[in-house]
Amino acid sequence: MQPDTRTVLVHLIERLCQKVRRISNNKRMKNNRNRKGTTCLVFLPGIASILEVEDEMYQSKFVRFMDIHMLHSTCSIEEQKEVVAPANPGRLKVILTTNIAESSLTVPDVSVIIDSCLCRQIRWNSELRMEILGDAWISHEAADQRKGRAGRVRPGEVYRMVPRNFYQTEMMQSIEPEIKRCPLEETILRIIDLPGANDPLEVLKNCIDCPELTHVHEAVRILEDLEVIKMDSTSTSTQRILGLTTLGVLAVKLPIPLRLGLFLVYAHCFGVIEEAIVAAAILARKTPLLRVMSKPMQSHQAAMRFSGGFMSDIIASINAYHFWEQEREKRSTGGEQSDSSSEMEWCKEHLFLSLFWLREVDDFVFFILL
Numbered sequence: 001m002q003p004d005t006r007t008v009l010v011h012l013i014e015r016l017c018q019k020v021r022r023i024s025n026n027k028r029m030k031n032n033r034n035r036k037g038t039t040c041l042v043f044l045p046g047i048a049s050i051l052e053v054e055d056e057m058y059q060s061k062f063v064r065f066m067d068i069h070m071l072h073s074t075c076s077i078e079e080q081k082e083v084v085a086p087a088n089p090g091r092l093k094v095i096l097t098t099n100i101a102e103s104s105l106t107v108p109d110v111s112v113i114i115d116s117c118l119c120r121q122i123r124w125n126s127e128l129r130m131e132i133l134g135d136a137w138i139s140h141e142a143a144d145q146r147k148g149r150a151g152r153v154r155p156g157e158v159y160r161m162v163p164r165n166f167y168q169t170e171m172m173q174s175i176e177p178e179i180k181r182c183p184l185e186e187t188i189l190r191i192i193d194l195p196g197a198n199d200p201l202e203v204l205k206n207c208i209d210c211p212e213l214t215h216v217h218e219a220v221r222i223l224e225d226l227e228v229i230k231m232d233s234t235s236t237s238t239q240r241i242l243g244l245t246t247l248g249v250l251a252v253k254l255p256i257p258l259r260l261g262l263f264l265v266y267a268h269c270f271g272v273i274e275e276a277i278v279a280a281a282i283l284a285r286k287t288p289l290l291r292v293m294s295k296p297m298q299s300h301q302a303a304m305r306f307s308g309g310f311m312s313d314i315i316a317s318i319n320a321y322h323f324w325e326q327e328r329e330k331r332s333t334g335g336e337q338s339d340s341s342s343e344m345e346w347c348k349e350h351l352f353l354s355l356f357w358l359r360e361v362d363d364f365v366f367f368i369l370l
Helices: 003-025 047-057 077-084 140-147 164-169 185-193 200-205 213-225 246-253 258-269 273-284 296-307 313-333 340-351 355-369
Strands: 038-043 066-071 092-097 110-115 118-125 130-137 157-160 229-231 241-244
Touching (some): 003 038, 003 047, 003 092, 003 110, 140 157, 185 200, 185 241, 241 246, 258 273, 273 313, 296 313, 313 340, 313 355
Parallel strands (some): 038 110, 066 092, 110 157
Antiparallel strands (some): 229 241
16 A cells, blocks of 8 residues: 555544544533444555554554554454454544455444455466466445445445545446456366366357456466376467376366365375375465464464474464364363363463364365365
């Protein structure tokens, strides 16, 4: 986010805080036992932008009248509970959030939306030949979805941080289809695996929103490099796919992303399939290691305890999963009754682990083994 935009955004929050203070200081409101605080939801593109805005807000002279919260994909369950709690009377509760608050999590008492009109989006970069996660303008549909977060239990307001003319003429009505902006390797692989030996190039060409031909050819080249498809070496003018290789047949049968599937196939060849399944589950889901923004050193130390001196997040996550699994088994064999709340408290207090993501990884491991 540009510094000027960030400054304007913080200034708008300050004006909102002044308004809340004026209403709160009103004699009639002071005597009202049912008076409530005000919750403001600020949509930002990513965690980096959230931290930048938070730093600038803490330099404001009005910060003592605000309660500032962050909401993003790495927040713990406890932090999410704080976010959805009602605002304190006479105070402005500011929630700096990514698009996770568009639909994944609802804050009931929001009355003000400040929308940067930006989000983080995965796109295929043909020059770098890889997926790139970068800032992108949201669509009108997404903007309407964000607008709908306010006014659920009280009147609401929406402020969009873009000129009206730009919003009406430059921003798209709906988001670009994934088939036009995401990698096509897995799509092509699934088409080849369908009965009837379909030509993926012809199938994609007949889609309602067909991808660019250069993206299709690039995906075919990547699949050939990964040795999961057989190409017709006699055809020089066009790319003609003959079918799947043995490696491709194995990879396409696994219910996980292509590269993780190949990872498991090779892990089986090297005799490390058990560790690889856990690693694949963590990569497909999320690390169970909590990164608590308010306790960075403690979070880092907890991760280091599990890393075994390798300075690797993935090794630390695998060890943390195995440790949780062993402790759960000890409790079970020892006859201890373990409910979710006590287990969650144990994970959070001693280990900086997320019970939710440990269970998600565990479910995915079981899913792979089926």
